[in-house]
Amino acid sequence: MAMKLKTTIGMTSVIAYLLTLGTCSGRLRGLGTTPNIKHIVMGRCFNYITLVNPSMRYDCEAIWSAFEEAVVKQASCDVAMEHYRHMFLEMPQTWACDRFLFWSKTKKLIQDYTAVARHFWTLEDTLAGYMFNDIIWCRQQEDSEFNFRSCPEWSACLNHPVHSLWRQASKNFAEMACGNITVLLNGSIENAFNTNSMFGSVELDNLNPVKVNYVNIKVVTNLDGPFIESCGSGSILDLIHILQSRGFRWTCSDNDRILKILQCVQKPEHSVCRTFAESLTQRETTLR
Numbered sequence: 518m519a520m521k522l523k524t525t526i527g528m529t530s531v532i533a534y535l536l537t538l539g540t541c542s543g544r545l546r547g548l549g550t551t552p553n554i555k556h557i558v559m560g561r562c563f564n565y566i567t568l569v570n571p572s573m574r575y576d577c578e579a580i581w582s583a584f585e586e587a588v589v590k591q592a593s594c595d596v597a598m599e600h601y602r603h604m605f606l607e608m609p610q611t612w613a614c615d616r617f618l619f620w621s622k623t624k625k626l627i628q629d630y631t632a633v634a635r636h637f638w639t640l641e642d643t644l645a646g647y648m649f650n651d652i653i654w655c656r657q658q659e660d661s662e663f664n665f666r667s668c669p670e671w672s673a674c675l676n677h678p679v680h681s682l683w684r685q686a687s688k689n690f691a692e693m694a695c696g697n698i699t700v701l702l703n704g705s706i707e708n709a710f711n712t713n714s715m716f717g718s719v720e721l722d723n724l725n726p727v728k729v730n731y732v733n734i735k736v737v738t739n740l741d742g743p744f745i746e747s748c749g750s751g752s753i754l755d756l757i758h759i760l761q762s763r764g765f766r767w768t769c770s771d772n773d774r775i776l777k778i779l780q781c782v783q784k785p786e787h788s789v790c791r792t793f794a795e796s797l798t799q800r801e802t803t804l805r
């Protein structure tokens with residue numbers, strides 16, 4: 518119990534950064550291919566099939582070869598989703614319903630949230646997401662080698678090698694989704710639902726209303742705000758509108774208890790947390 522509490526506190530100690538860091542996907546900008554990429558990617562693959570998900574049978578060598586081929590055979594701005602087809606064929610995966618968790622601009626928060634709400638699964642729990650998380654790569658200009666010195670920005674390419682892989686992985690993940698699914702969005706930024714994001718441009722379009730029972734939206738803001746978007750305002754309304762027009766059933770909550778508790782463990786003295794704690798105590802007293 519003490520151990521579990523310690524882990525929870527440790528995990529939540531970064532909550533202050535969460536929403537802000539979630540928006541920093543461009544932090545590797547300007548860098549080249551991640552050094553030791555082959556060792557890291559293959560190591561993660563072996564870790565996944567040996568320790569994380571031992572029931573899965575994958576050929577890590579074949580996956581690496583297919584990946585390398587997709588990247589180094591094309592010019593660095595010409596790696597399209599289809600070029601990863603062979604690689605993804607090497608790693609088929611199916612998933613239990615009711616556990617799919619999607620997000621946008623809440624990446625750090627999601628990592629801590631899934632560590633606590635363990636029944637949720639994100640793309641990072643699939644082999645592809647696990648292997649390539651936080652890694653970047655691209656090819657040398659004229660050469661069939663990885664470029665370790667610099668890679669183009671996403672915006673500079675029509676078919677960026679990193680972007681295309683995430684697009685394909687996100688598409689596959691969304692196509693698999695079934696039952697009640699959850700989407701976590703950042704209410705402290707404008708356009709919490711952004712039609713250019715991976716969620717808004719790939720995943721949403723690949724969700725199947727026949728397989729998906731409910732889309733449960735959770736909007737989370739920093740304790741100190743800004744409070745820009747909520748279930749009843751801003752781009753979240755656009756998302757709800759799209760869901761309705763496609764025949765999805767949905768729910769939306771601005772005040773998820775687990776998320777609030779995670780934030781309040783970090784800042785127990787915050788006025789919002791004091792009020793929250795009082796409401797929990799009152800509730801407990803009434804239940805007794």
Ligand code: N1C
Pocket residue numbers: 539540542618619620621622623624639640641646650651683687690713714715716717720
């Ligand atoms: O563009 P986003 O968010 O809306 O993408 C998030 C969305 C999630 O639901 C995931 O299933 O798309 C999937 N996804 C990842 O799991 C993922 N891990 C790491 C998409 N992108 C992912 N990354 C990297 O973060 C990748 O480099 C991508 O561009 C960013 C997207 O983060 P975002 O803009 O916050």
